[in-house]
């Protein structure tokens with residue numbers, strides 16, 4: 001009997017989850033990045049963006065949540081993608097472990113800096 005259904009029985013490991021995360025975050029990034037770009041470049045205009053504009057935006061909880069989501073998904077997508085690119089040049093298990101640790105640390109530290117700026121807002 002011919003069956004078209006392919007059965008696979010393997011446990012998804014860390015790398016498979018990381019790859020799925022790239023696609024999931026890419027779907028979320030389409031509205032997040034597009035809305036951000038359309039508002040800032042086409043509606044407001046890059047020439048009108050200054051500290052005052054940023055302060056007004058971050059005084060609003062809705063924009064704070066939006067920018068936190070953008071930071072979370074764009075930066076984790078970018079760093080995970082960079083990790084995959086760097087893995088193409090690394091074969092050793094130890095080197096990959098070190099790379100994972102360094103990139104995780106880099107991602108956490110910069111995310112904390114970004115999140116504290118967004119949530120702390122700007123004193124006018």
Ligand code: HEM
Pocket residue numbers: 019022023026027029030033034074075077078079080081082084085
């Ligand atoms: C609308 C926004 C975006 C979309 C739709 C998108 C989509 C994608 C998709 C579909 C992949 C391939 C995932 C796979 O392995 O199957 C990918 C990979 C990647 N993305 Fe994005 N992306 C977006 C924004 C970004 C941003 C903002 C960055 C950087 C901060 C970035 C950096 C990367 C990198 C470095 C890779 C890995 C490339 C590789 O493996 O060779 N992307 N992206």
